Amino acid sequence: MKIFSKISMFVFLAILFLSCNTSSTQKKNNDDQKPNIIFYLADDQDVYDYGCYGNEKVNTSAVDLLAEEGMRFTNAFTAQAICAPSRSQIFTGQYPLKNGCFANHTATKPDIKSVTEHMKSLGYEVVLAGKSHVKPNSVYQWDKEWEPVPKENVPREYIPLDSIENYFKTAKKPFCMFITSKYPHGKYFDVKNLNAEDLKFYPFNAHKKSDKAYVKSRAGYYRSIAEDNTQLENVLKFVDTHLDKNTLFIYSADHGVSGKFTVKDIGLRVPFVARWPEVIKAGSTSNQLIHYTDVLPTFLEVAGGKTTQDMDGKSMLPLLKGKDDEINTYVYGVRTNQNILNSEIFPSRMIRDKRFKYIRNFNSIEVVDKNLTGKPNVDFFIKRGAEKFKNEPFEELYDVENDPFEEKNLAQNPELQAVKEQMKQDLFVWMKAQGDILDDSVGNMPIITPKGKKGFKLDQDTPRRKIPDSLKDTLKKDDYIVIEHW
Template structure:
């Protein structure tokens, strides 16, 4: 009789624990706190969408209803940046907490260094699943060894069935990155939007392009995808114990460059009972700060090798600044229209300095003994004849970078201050521009000397570059 009672009691306890997967008590292998003390993490990442192309960021015509609702439920950040306005480098910052030069993915389609830690192994060590669902675009697999990887369907759509199955059955704390292929092109030729529906962004100088009607359609389609994910979160009772982040990897209008429209990203955080609903945060932050914030929220140690800083206190209502300066890079090699034209950026609270290291006014000093390499260096500078060596902007008075103050003596102090910060950062990052004259980056996808529909190469330079002409890197 005693054995029967014990058996029935065991079944009752098991049933109570499994009825709601959030009530399962597991202990961290390193710490004694319960799973309930640590949140789950959802990070939804859109692809190629300007910060201003959201209702909650000021566009009255675009349909981003689910993002807008998320902003009402949480905190909207206005000064959140990527350090590089392109796909793989943006993602690599989020996953490693390091700037592009340090993690190694400082041009598109490049892997990070094999010896670094990422969100995967750091959170796995704390008892978390770390899942990627959707667009990958990071390498190598040894660094990004996801607990589960659910590929996009037809390289386009989120794998909803696999995501839902995972959320329905997960029994441990988790971090899931849901990485959309939208609104990145291709853009549909048929759209419910007309050219008259397109909101003119304040930094857009030319005519509204017809393709933006397809861009708006892709935004709408992605908004629908986000709605499905948010419904899953609620369906499986995951809202209250989860930090849900929405962001885009960079802006399409400033892709590849260092202007605000490329580097400044939308960033929204919902965390019930912790983050104040319908709040706005103006703190200067960067994608490198995501990983340390996750680690602090998970009660884990933050490695000293990480460049970023946790902004957990900001989520809890503290308005203190995290950084005095943030930094960025632009690398136009290994992209479709590839050119030798590297740039670096330092931004403080108000002023921003950009330095273009192969601008026309300095390109002659970049030439060396290799005649073929010199030709590609000259092609790079000649492709951007109107971009000066230095650019300085007062972002308070000129948020869309229309007036370059670099040659104005009234701002010499601001320029010198940012110049020193930039130089110190480049040295700390072991930036190759500190020691190399004007290096060529070994291509993985778009060679400088091979013509394509995007890249025009003079006949006499086709196929003229060799392995020894490129800088020696980690891949």
């Protein structure tokens, strides 16, 4: 009996030792592994419409929880308030002018290496789950790609939750996954029993508080935000159940819907929240300027690689680790206005630091006469674009630190002329480096068109704009700059 007891005790101690040793080895292996990276991207949601960014009337509890558990960025930007160009920056580390996708529905240049090639070379699987909106396939070669899935009684398709959870359960190597939601992008929910008091209004939309159609649309938008919150809650549950703490999770939204197609902060400033247990300090905030072009360089450094020279962005990993280093002195913005349903000739460029922001509207009504070509059919469209945005001046300068909604244009303020001139010159240097079709001269007003028949041509109707019959199909190939990789 004593012998049996001793044997039992020996077996128990051996099992305990092996268990502890295995646990210790497993923990060590996890520490040595490259982290999994997940980037969740919402679609068309203002940065102002989150609890953690100051809107107590909208349900974003999942994002708010991420902010409590990680880091919230207050100065995060995209360069273009439109779907495809915004996403192209995340995936390439390059601004839209350089990567080629600077008009909606256009393609990235075919010779560019994207996140798929870069991260694969570092041993990662690269996965897209949801909305794509980028092309060509030769640039974006996902290891796995799951399209949005139909769901009853909702206005938009859902992210592929089943595929995402199953992948988390079975992944055999480190992965970089982009979960790209179709929410809260319209079509919105049809909300009954509307009450404007249930919504939060800002300087840019306060005048619409009594507009019943706007309030109805806004209520549907809030409901769509709540639906995306449900999707995100599910994803976070999967992460916390199936993945270890060595997982970097980032949430953002591709641009603001209230400033879509503009270079205003209501379009270009984006929510950006990062959680990485044991790396990112919980409940922390960064006020440093970051940009979507910084995402891929950050992922490369996290994965053990390096940023390549052709990328515009810089790694923000020091910020995630708690340092308050300056990542960008400036961020930049682009407005095209062509190749959309409301297509007009009204391009703009923007440069911004933490305090000041300079905008040039190249086809402002102030300078439109200098942009005319002498060709009546071309000049009709140049004038039409200027008149469409006749209230937007040639130059804009804002103190965004004290005027966050850009209500007071300081471009003519004599005390700020030195600031304006410096930012203007720095903007032109950047534009030249980007290979911009615009330059610092007045009178250069290019019209762009796709190489083939795809895209919106200025001399044809779209569902939202009509062209006089006498001017339809009057623009010739040599009137345009043809975008070869469209």
